[in-house]
Amino acid sequence: MSTTLAGTLAVLLFAFPLAGALGNALLGPRLGRRFCNIVGPGVVLAGFVCAVVALVALLGAHEDARSTTVTLWSWLDLGLHGLKVNVDITIDPLSVLMCLVITGVGFLIHWYSVGYMGHDESPWRFFSYMNLFIFSMLLLVLAADLVILIVGWAMVALSSYLLIGYYYDRPSAVQAARKAFITQVVGDVALYLAAFMIVTNLRVPSLQLPTIFAYARDSFPQGGALITGICVLLAIGAFAKSAQFPLHTWLPDAMEGPTPVSALIHAATMVTAGVYLIARFHTLFDLAPIAQGVVACVGMGTAVMAGVIALSQIDIKRVIAYSTMSQIGLMIFAVGIGAYSAGMFHFATHAVFKALLFMAAGNVIHALHDEQDIRLMGGLGLTMRATERCFLSGSLALAGIPIFAGFFSKEELLGLGWLHGPWAPTLYAVGVGVNILTGLYTFRLFFTVFRGEPVTARTYAAHEAPPSMLMPVVILAIGSLVAGIALLLGIPGVVGRFFLADFLDPVFTADGGRLLSEPATSTAFLTVLVGTAGSLIGSGLALQWWYQRKPDAQVIAAKVPRVLTQLSLHKFYFDEIYDALLVRPPRRLARALRTVVEPEYADGWVEGVGRAAASLSETFRMLQTGRLRDYATGMLVAAGAFVVVLAVFVR
């Protein structure tokens, strides 16, 4: 692709959502709801068109010529071996895939928001923040310079903060927003430190990513301590953004935001940025097997932990949030073992079916007038047929039931775990366990909400969502049915077999990276069979316990050791532990500093000196008029006298 085209597309991709954000904020209050409803989704659709143009242009180019980096402007020169920081963007298959998902799924969610936020008092504020998020996310994925990537990285966190705290009257939302933001700053700091280590150890002339990668490959020995440290820091940044252990506690609280926000930011796009980051920095991670092992283990560990927690949550959005955490754990596992294309594949399908689940849940919440407790739902399939069908499609995809999207992407990455990663195939086995958990919590949710007897009168009064909230959901429901087939097996005449892998793999092999060896066909078949069996067992058990109720779920829960149910219910007590270790002690220290140290010591020693001087100068009391003006005059006279004395005596 020519640099002119790449530059133009990138600028347009930035300009549309940014103009939307500013336009909504400045003109929205005056021009009203209709304006926002058109401009908000409109600019994202325009961005999607640009992303499609980029895709077409890439597909038209030769496989080796699909990565274009353009410098937009020069940002700052640093005083270290002539280091320059530029605003660079890159258009390549990886960034274009991200752009397509961000603007494509993003547009559907904006469209959905028109209905969902139809009664909100300030749609301009909402769409302004949403457009700002799209801009930030595009900046993050198009950035080809480490510092600019950090800017995008932090701006994503900012827009997430703004949207989590959107209902600013609610103290819980305000708290959640702050918690999310500060956790993100922890991640940012890890990225800064990684950048510093790169800058001080590689004599790079710029912080352009391709340059960093080229220098790193030449300078860092495979598995060296420095590169391992850098990759661990990058991974910490990724964990913060992708809500992975131990920086995961902000994500469930983030559900305080409006439901479209949860769909867009906390399911489809922002939280997968960590996966993108590791995939983007694959050259470095390939050099640091220990860091890769850490990433893989943390990913799989988080997948298990979140799956266990999801089993006992009673808030419909939090169940889906923990399921997101668990699925991203799988993606992180994939990029941790080096299965980058497989990780991105699961990212793409997950964006579709998880956005769908959130929006369908939003329809339910809307119909029940902001009720989120699943114990008060049940039987909604009777009144909300369309939403139920769509939710089912998403659930099947999430649980990994064959032919649905999640099945293809999940089995692909798990299958690679059979051969690769730390202690392979142990983590593969754990992954099958995650499949069981996923089936369990997914269908626990589905059956509890849509089947069984209605619990409250509100259920009977519930209405199906209006078309504006149903259409995007239906589109995504079709997507979760066909996306996997289309991207893996291909659609004759439209996309080829293994389209996504063929499209992405050159990115990961371009600078000497190697693709993972695929298991032999028979082994691959076996891993898929076992993995699918796990998904089916989990879903089947859920069917038995929460639908047929023979035995009832309560009976099963009573048989499980109490420790486990308590851990699940209390989310492994992370909030309590962090509060006791990281929030309270600094608060207490701050209070002690204010009440004791500052008045007694910081101020005290000065006043002590003052008193000592005062007692010495008892004889000069005549001069101490106590009037400040006299002191100031005295000072001026003294300074003047000094000059005169010097002038006279020093020759």
Place this chain on the structure above:
Amino acid sequence: MSHNIPWLTVVLVIPLGTAILLQLVPRDQRAAIKGLTVLGTLATASIVAGLLVAFNQHPSIPAVGPRPQDQAIAFQFEEIHSWIAAIGATYHLGLDGLSAWLLALDAFVFLLGAVAVAASTERLKFYCGLLLVTQAATIGVLLSVDMLLFYFFWEGMLVPLYFLLANYGGRDRGRATLKFIGYTVAGSLLMLLAIIYLYVHSQASVVGHPSFDLQVLMLAPGPAQAPVTFLGLQLLTPIQFAFVAFALAFAIKVPLVPFHSWLPDSYANCPPATLTFFAGIVSKLGAFGFIRYGLTLFPGPIHDFQWILEGLAILSILYAAMLALAQSDIKRIVAYSSISHLGFIALGIFALNVNGINGAIIQMVNHGIIIAALFLVVGYVEARVGTRDRREIAGLERRMPWLYALFLVITLAGLGMPGMNSFVGEFTILLGAFQANPLLAILGFLGVLLAAWYMLRLHQGLMHEPLSKAADGVRDIGAAERLVLLPLAALMILIGVYPKPIGDITRSGAQQYVTRASVPPPSLSSLSNP
């Protein structure tokens, strides 16, 4: 810009001239008084803008002494005239990469201060006169190259500031003023002794007669290095003593913890319009002094004491951040945030490398803009709600969407959000600190985390949650106030997006000072065997 006109003198004289002109206006012509003040500061600002454009385009030839280009500081727009010939004091002005953007900041915050002052202020003419004299003094501090001239402006600055603090402000202003003046004078007197010491020892210098000129002093071979002994104890060398005296004066002005206790009281009792320049430029002059004089005159001692100074910087960052977290008075939160941010600037300086110092200079400019804006916002809130207690204010976003949006931008700049101006400075500073010692950067990052915490605590505390009783019925900021805050917010974003025009100049300045500071001090043996 023509080089025949002594532009630096012009910049120095305009505020003074305006102050004198002001005396001709009758005291009840309030609009005219304010208008003239704004006009005067605007004229200064336009000339400074012109100087910045012309900066580096005609690098001047060094004017004094035989010196290798890479060891001295190259000043531009230099002016040298004899001042007190008897003692070799000169009227020597110059602009370099360190002072260029600080001069711009100076012009900007005083313009802001002139625009922001309420025309209904009591004794407006007196106030405006003091403002203009303060500006002249601070400009003098930035421009003087002669130490005596510098000291003259440094001390002279206190006089108008004293009258400003003592006459305008909160209830407790008398005590606060005494504390500020007492603190600063104590530091300054020590510095004066050190200046005399340096002057006396410049006898044998290159130009043949004693001099106060920085360009000469920094090239004079350092005085004898033997440590002073007292009761058999080996203490510091004389030059180290001299450095400690300078460092104390500057540390008080910055301020570094534990020399900071004048600041919260002074700021808390100071009107917001005064704080735009008091907090905006005056506190930066301490940091400026460390670079201008610490690095040039004391390359040896500043390295000897580097770890102590770095420790104080870290202490300032963390201690003040914790206190910002514990305050309930919103003005004191901002005051302590200022100390913490200046800790970052100090950290960059004491990294003693180009990135650290470059970041520090950039951050001085940024911090001046941010702190002025923060104090203005806090002032607007106090004026409307009638209290500064954070616990009594909540939910302002509903009533004040304009203030909310602008305060959001300012808050983000205050917490070092990437993409905003403060990120440029902090990133560069922390990179410099990391180069000096990775542990410093890691401790500095704790400060970044705490900043996010206390800034959001302030912002969310005022803006969010249900409207509090005290905040009910308040009106949003009007056009005049928006006109003040909008340019500030715009600058925060603009510098964040395109910092290069600042960075190019400041980096060349930082480079000179670092090169200067890395010149090995003359050794003892070379001094004893001439």
